[in-house]
Amino acid sequence: MIDSWLRATFNATWTMVIEMVIAGVCVIGLFAALGLVLVLMERRVAAWIQIRLGPNRVGPGGMLQSLADTLKLLVKEGMTPDGADKFLFNLAPFIAMMVAMLLMAPIAFAKDFQLWDLNIGVLYISAVSSLMVISILMAGWASNNKYSLMGAMRSGAQIVSYELSAGLSILTVVILSGSLNLNEIILSQSDGWWIFKGHIPVIISFVIFIIAVTAETNRAPFDLAEAESELTAGFHTEYSGMKFALFFLAEYINVFIVCAIGATLFLGGWMPFHIGHWEGFNHVMDYIPSSLWFFGKTFFLIFLIMWFRWTFPRLRIDQLLNLEWKYLLPISMFNILLVTVMAILGWYF
Amino acid sequence: MTNEALKEKILQLSPAVSFEEGGQWLTIIVKPAAWHSLAAQLRNDKALFFNFLFCLTCIDWKTHLTMVYHLESVQFRHNIVIKSKLDAADPSIATVSDIWQTANFHEREVYEMFGVNFINHPDLRLLILPDGWENKRPLLKNFEDPVNMIKL
Amino acid sequence: MVEEIGRTADGNIIINVGPQHPATHGVLHLVITINGETIIKVEPHLGYIHRSIEKMCESLTYRQFIYVTSRMDYLSSHINNHACALCVENGLQVEVPARAQVIRVLMDELTRIASHELWWGAMAMDLGAFTPFFHAFRERETINDIMEETCGARLTMNYMVPGGVMQDIHPNFQQRVKDFIKLYKSKISEYDELVTGNIIFQNRMKGVGYLSPEDAVSFGVSGPPARGSGVSCDTRKTYPYEIYNQLQFDEILETGGDSFARYMVRIREMNQSIKIIEQLIDNIPEGDFQAKTKAVLKLPKGEFLQKVETARGQFGVYIVSEGGTTPYRIKFRSPGFSNLSALDHMARGSKLGDLVAMMGTLDLVIPDIDR
Numbered sequence: 001m002i003d004s005w006l007r008a009t010f011n012a013t014w015t016m017v018i019e020m021v022i023a024g025v026c027v028i029g030l031f032a033a034l035g036l037v038l039v040l041m042e043r044r045v046a047a048w049i050q051i052r053l054g055p056n057r058v059g060p061g062g063m064l065q066s067l068a069d070t071l072k073l074l075v076k077e078g079m080t081p082d083g084a085d086k087f088l089f090n091l092a093p094f095i096a097m098m099v100a101m102l103l104m105a106p107i108a109f110a111k112d113f114q115l116w117d118l119n120i121g122v123l124y125i126s127a128v129s130s131l132m133v134i135s136i137l138m139a140g141w142a143s144n145n146k147y148s149l150m151g152a153m154r155s156g157a158q159i160v161s162y163e164l165s166a167g168l169s170i171l172t173v174v175i176l177s178g179s180l181n182l183n184e185i186i187l188s189q190s191d192g193w194w195i196f197k198g199h200i201p202v203i204i205s206f207v208i209f210i211i212a213v214t215a216e217t218n219r220a221p222f223d224l225a226e227a228e229s230e231l232t233a234g235f236h237t238e239y240s241g242m243k244f245a246l247f248f249l250a251e252y253i254n255v256f257i258v259c260a261i262g263a264t265l266f267l268g269g270w271m272p273f274h275i276g277h278w279e280g281f282n283h284v285m286d287y288i289p290s291s292l293w294f295f296g297k298t299f300f301l302i303f304l305i306m307w308f309r310w311t312f313p314r315l316r317i318d319q320l321l322n323l324e325w326k327y328l329l330p331i332s333m334f335n336i337l338l339v340t341v342m343a344i345l346g347w348y349f
Numbered sequence: 350m351t352n353e354a355l356k357e358k359i360l361q362l363s364p365a366v367s368f369e370e371g372g373q374w375l376t377i378i379v380k381p382a383a384w385h386s387l388a389a390q391l392r393n394d395k396a397l398f399f400n401f402l403f404c405l406t407c408i409d410w411k412t413h414l415t416m417v418y419h420l421e422s423v424q425f426r427h428n429i430v431i432k433s434k435l436d437a438a439d440p441s442i443a444t445v446s447d448i449w450q451t452a453n454f455h456e457r458e459v460y461e462m463f464g465v466n467f468i469n470h471p472d473l474r475l476l477i478l479p480d481g482w483e484n485k486r487p488l489l490k491n492f493e494d495p496v497n498m499i500k501l
Numbered sequence: 502m503v504e505e506i507g508r509t510a511d512g513n514i515i516i517n518v519g520p521q522h523p524a525t526h527g528v529l530h531l532v533i534t535i536n537g538e539t540i541i542k543v544e545p546h547l548g549y550i551h552r553s554i555e556k557m558c559e560s561l562t563y564r565q566f567i568y569v570t571s572r573m574d575y576l577s578s579h580i581n582n583h584a585c586a587l588c589v590e591n592g593l594q595v596e597v598p599a600r601a602q603v604i605r606v607l608m609d610e611l612t613r614i615a616s617h618e619l620w621w622g623a624m625a626m627d628l629g630a631f632t633p634f635f636h637a638f639r640e641r642e643t644i645n646d647i648m649e650e651t652c653g654a655r656l657t658m659n660y661m662v663p664g665g666v667m668q669d670i671h672p673n674f675q676q677r678v679k680d681f682i683k684l685y686k687s688k689i690s691e692y693d694e695l696v697t698g699n700i701i702f703q704n705r706m707k708g709v710g711y712l713s714p715e716d717a718v719s720f721g722v723s724g725p726p727a728r729g730s731g732v733s734c735d736t737r738k739t740y741p742y743e744i745y746n747q748l749q750f751d752e753i754l755e756t757g758g759d760s761f762a763r764y765m766v767r768i769r770e771m772n773q774s775i776k777i778i779e780q781l782i783d784n785i786p787e788g789d790f791q792a793k794t795k796a797v798l799k800l801p802k803g804e805f806l807q808k809v810e811t812a813r814g815q816f817g818v819y820i821v822s823e824g825g826t827t828p829y830r831i832k833f834r835s836p837g838f839s840n841l842s843a844l845d846h847m848a849r850g851s852k853l854g855d856l857v858a859m860m861g862t863l864d865l866v867i868p869d870i871d872r
Contacts (some may be wrong), residue, residue: 311630402721
């Protein structure tokens with residue numbers, strides 16, 4: 001809509017430039033807003049689980065707490081240790097940030113609201129999200145700190161392993177919907193979300209997906225890269241000020257993105273809750289705005305992941321890798337087989 | 350075992366020891382040179398089996414140092430106290446960390462606090478005190494630290 | 502001192518855990534040699550909070566020195582005070598009134614529960630679960646409130662003095678302890694649901710940091726770590742002091758020898774403490790809370806040793822008296838110091854992540870180790 005209006009007003013080059021500016025501003029704005037909301041949400045959820053109040057002083061109900069924290073981090077001195085590789089050390093948080101920004105592109109936030117309707121959206125997301133590990137390895141190596149290095153190595157082993165399970169579980173939905181395009185995957189769920197249509201195999205892959213992405217975003221119980229009680233703060237031990245904040249923000253944005261992808265693939269993205277051919281019921285559901293559906297589902301998954309964090313103890317590195325290579329990967333491979341058979345025979349609604 | 354029975358048994362093992370009267374538990378006085386072999390016997394004898402070294406410490410009597418070992422048998426629930434008077438000029442005694450492993454840390458503590466030299470100790474370094482406190486022996490009675498000590 | 506930075510000659514990395522580290526809960530400094538994630542050697546460097554309490558006590562009177570002992574194992578300060586009071590009473594041959602004895606035992610057991618609660622929360626936090634910490638503090642806070650009402654302090658109690666206790670219990674004491682027992686019983690199942698039964702937690706604990714009974718005895722390990730290896734060493738049973746021989750309770754023994762066994766010992770021990778409190782809370786005899794003692798205490802010439810069971814193990818006070826008003830030499834045998842010496846033996850060959858589980862289940866309190 002905006003696109004056509006712009007095209008009518010300006011020539012093609014200017015249209016593109018203006019569109020890019022709009023997209024950039026939108027993404028950065030969304031970024032900042034999401035960061036603030038998610039940090040506050042994390043603290044509130046944690047407080048709720050831990051029978052305490054959480055932030056409640058700054059602003060109404062503590063709403064401005066994360067804003068105040070950001071302000072504090074902004075004015076803090078960003079120190080670079082003497083022995084560090086200065087260029088890589090300073091570059092690492094920006095790479096983390098850029099990866100998170102890039103992942104925003106193909107996500108459909110609401111009906112017809114997508115930055116880039118990519119025909120290989122799923123592939124793009126799996127490819128770009130694995131770049132995250134580079135920033136962590138870079139930060140760990142450049143810090144010239146043994147804790148950081150160990151955290152980075154752990155994180156490297158962990159993300160590379162869990163990438164497999166996450167990829168395979170995403171693949172089940174791709175097989176069923178027959179498309180790599182995120183929009184088409186959403187549209188294929190107009191008569192019911194995949195988690196309902198796809199029976200047990202899709203539920204299995206949904207569970208595996210949630211476990212794998214929790215590990216991929218380095219969240220507890222898989223937060224070995226940070227492992228506070230073992231490695232002080234893992235790969236970002238040496239970071240302070242805004243550079244630390246960028247890592248912190250990137251973590252939350254990643255959580256948001258993986259939850260958004262989970263919601264898109266398994267819970268229908270912005271698609272309202274539809275049941276088969278109950279036209280009346282589906283029609284009523286359509287009155288709820290699509291963006292509300294999308295954010296509702298995403299935040300539900302985010303809440304789930306936060307719930308994990310505040311409930312489970314951390315795994316040990318060998319247990320973590322055992323879980324992936326001995327359990328999740330064989331299960332997801334078998335599951336893929338099952339789904340393929342199911343898709344061929346049409347055993348789904 | 351009662352104190353009397355313990356006394357008899359230990360006299361059989363090592364006739365050279367003497368006893369001190371009047372404590373809660375049987376108190377044995379042993380020469381530093383004879384200590385290590387007696388310790389091994391106390392630990393390994395089937396009837397005595399003093400396998401738990403409750404504590405070892407040192408007392409500065411100004412004229413000399415005395416090592417005190419509190420031994421206990423977890424199986425038989427009997428206790429003895431061993432004392433050994435050390436030479437004032439060169440306080441040294443054989444280590445028992447090869448018999449009771451807990452002695453390793455306790456002897457290091459006594460070494461840095463009292464300057465007792467434990468012969469054959471595997472790792473006789475400062476444990477609690479920071480670098481630069483070698484040979485200062487803060488728990489001796491004549492130790493004075495003009496900076497950190499406040500006279501009451 | 503060893504080289505604390507860089508690498509060893511054979512290429513292993515040396516890292517310093519502490520003196521400022523989230524898992525050491527204080528200023529413990531462990532110099533760890535690792536090969537990848539595998540621990541080769543753990544070497545503790547102590548003394549960051551060494552106050553030389555033994556030297557200090559040599560110039561304090563027998564009434565004064567008890568106050569310093571609260572600052573050693575600050576999580577079981579009542580029990581430390583108790584040991585010192587018993588040792589001095591033993592020297593003076595003072596008969597403690599029955600009421601004071603019961604109050605002392607009640608306070609000891611409340612302290613034990615409070616200490617184990619804190620350990621439970623802190624240990625779960627070391628393993629990466631933050632929530633148990635707050636749940637544990639919910640109950641521990643109640644005990645602290647009870648203590649505050651009667652002793653006037655929440656951490657360094659200084660409530661037990663030679664001859665009895667400092668002052669009588671607060672009128673609300675009995676009722677509040679009963680309320681606490683009710684609260685505790687309603688909440689203890691949460692502990693098992695949240696932590697004990699958790700599969701990740703069990704995997705982190707089982708088979709980690711194995712300590713054989715022989716090694717436990719040889720390293721002088723006492724308290725829950727030793728009982729987790731099946732060594733019967735509860736001083737309350739083996740060398741009963743105060744009124745413990747008249748009470749009904751069990752010595753908790755587990756045979757696993759691993760971190761999970763040590764964990765279970767502490768959890769089950771809390772229930773035994775509750776059992777002791779239930780026996781006594783309605784039966785506090787009337788009478789004096791303190792025996793008549795002289796204003797200036799003078800111990801006869803001699804040596805006095807008192808062992809008690811703190812939340813961490815056997816605590817011993819060894820007083821050498823020359824007949825004066827101050828001890829000639831005093832030695833505190835702290836359980837943490839001996840328990841720590843076993844850490845190197847336990848940790849060799851395990852993963853770095855296991856170290857926190859071992860340190861957690863040894864329940865190290867640094868001021869207790871350093872004195």
